[in-house]
Amino acid sequence: MxxxxxxxxxxxxxxxxxxxxxxxxxxxxxxxxxxxxxxxxxxxxxxxxxxxxxxxxxxxxxxxxxxxxxxxxxxxxxxxxxxxxxxxxxxxxxxxxxxxxxxxxxxxxxxxxxxxxxxxxxxxxxDKQKAETAAANSAESQRAQQADAAAKSSSAAAAASSVASEWTEAYKTSASVPQNVVVQARKNLQQAGIKVDSLTDDDIRNMIVAAGKVPENIVTYAKQHGNK
Structure with a gap:
């Protein structure tokens, strides 16, 4: 035990x-x-x-x-x-x-x-990246619009200058300038930014004849000679 x-x-x-x-x-x-x-x-x-x-x-x-x-x-x-x-x-x-x-x-x-x-x-x-991208796109769009506007302006200026010297040289006297040419010349002057409201049709005819003697197109003549 x-x-x-x-x-x-x-x-x-x-x-x-x-x-x-x-x-x-x-x-x-x-x-x-x-x-x-x-x-x-x-x-x-x-x-x-x-x-x-x-x-x-x-x-x-x-x-x-x-x-x-x-x-x-x-x-x-x-x-x-x-x-x-x-x-x-x-x-x-x-x-x-x-x-x-x-x-x-x-x-x-x-x-x-x-x-x-x-x-x-x-x-x-x-959010910052999105804002910067949106701003960049907006700036790019604005530049594109400005470039397009400039191109259109240049095109308008070119169109305004399309009244070439041979067009004006064709008219030796104001009486020989037909009305449709006067209308077109007035339109081209307006597109070029030249005020023509005070000019009569005879004034424009005289300008066409004077431009043909230089010779110059009517838009260039008007800019250089002050619509005279």
Whole structure:
């Protein structure tokens, strides 16, 4: 009986020792896990994301339920991707990546806050690009309109100058200038910006004859001689 009790006591001591050792190991694992998690949290705060991921990855060796830690690692990875997109001015993909960071509800709140700010920054950049593009298109359209107007003006001037010297040379006296030529000459002078309201048909006939003697077209003659 004494031997049995002694044997039982030894077994009990061994069980207690093993239990204490296991408890000690569990405590150590828990302490290491908490320390690595705390390190990771501080690294995230300091924007040292690579180190934060490394600490979180190391902490997986000391915990059974790994999903929460894996979510934090994924959240950091998505945030880093978003930041990289933002740096290279890929604003649309940056917004998408920042939005994915917001889906992690039980991870780092500070990354969610930074992601919201990142979305605002990216959207502001997109809006600025759109405004600049619209302004550039508007300026280009305005330049095109001005060029078209200039071309039309030049064409009108050329048309106004189409009363060539041979046209005016054909008439030696005012009496020889027919009415249809007077009408055309008046029209060409008006298109060239020359005021003809005060000029009679005979005045224009005299101008045609005088231009033919130079010889010049009637528009050039009117500009050089002040409608005289």
């Amino acid at each position: 004494k031997k049995f009790l002694l044997f039982l006591g030894i077994l009990l001591l061994i069980a207690v020792a093993v239990g204490l050792y296991a408890w000690h190991l569990t405590g150590q694992r828990s302490d290491k896990f908490k320390r690595l998690q705390s390190e990771a949290r501080q690294y995230v705060q300091d924007e040292k994301y690579a180190k934060a991921r490394r600490s979180l990855t190391d902490s997986l060796d000391y915990v059974v339920k790994q999903e929460p830690t894996e979510n934090k690692i994924d959240q950091i990875s998505n945030f880093q991707t978003a930041v990289n997109f933002l740096k290279v001015a890929n604003y649309s993909d940056a917004i998408t990546s920042f939005q994915s960071v917001l889906k992690y509800q039980k991870a780092y709140a500070i990354l969610s806050s930074r992601s919201n700010q990142g979305i605002k920054t990216a959207q502001a950049a997109i």
